[in-house]
Amino acid sequence: FIVNDAPYGNERAYNALRLGMALQREHADTLVRVFLLGDAVTCALPNQSTPQGYYNLERMVRAIIKAGGEVRACGSCAEARGISALNLIEGAEISTMSQLAQWVVEAERVLTF
Numbered sequence: 001f002i003v004n005d006a007p008y009g010n011e012r013a014y015n016a017l018r019l020g021m022a023l024q025r026e027h028a029d030t031l032v033r034v035f036l037l038g039d040a041v042t043c044a045l046p047n048q049s050t051p052q053g054y055y056n057l058e059r060m061v062r063a064i065i066k067a068g069g070e071v072r073a074c075g076s077c078a079e080a081r082g083i084s085a086l087n088l089i090e091g092a093e094i095s096t097m098s099q100l101a102q103w104v105v106e107a108e109r110v111l112t113f
Helices: 012-026 038-044 057-066 075-080 097-106
Strands: 033-036 070-074 092-095
Touching: 012 033, 012 038, 012 057, 033 038, 033 097, 038 057, 038 070, 038 075, 057 070, 070 075, 070 097, 075 092
Parallel strands: 033 070, 070 092
Antiparallel strands: none
């Protein structure tokens, strides 16, 4: 999955992670990889506080990782937003376009949100 939008404000990141979680739950042999670009890099920040009953992207990213998925955030995008020095959710990593290119080549399918 390639996610481009911020975690809150619209539901693209939410829907991407929701689908990723469903794939992991219903097709255990499927490797889910999520690459966060642009404002989506903030999906991998810890300590997100959302109102009761509202979806929380931090918990969803953690669930993807816990189920064996991989989550990477674009280093250039993180740097441009001043968050490259911040800690990400455990298991998420800062990465590169080269890594994304490798994932695209290896993937059977690429979904963009």
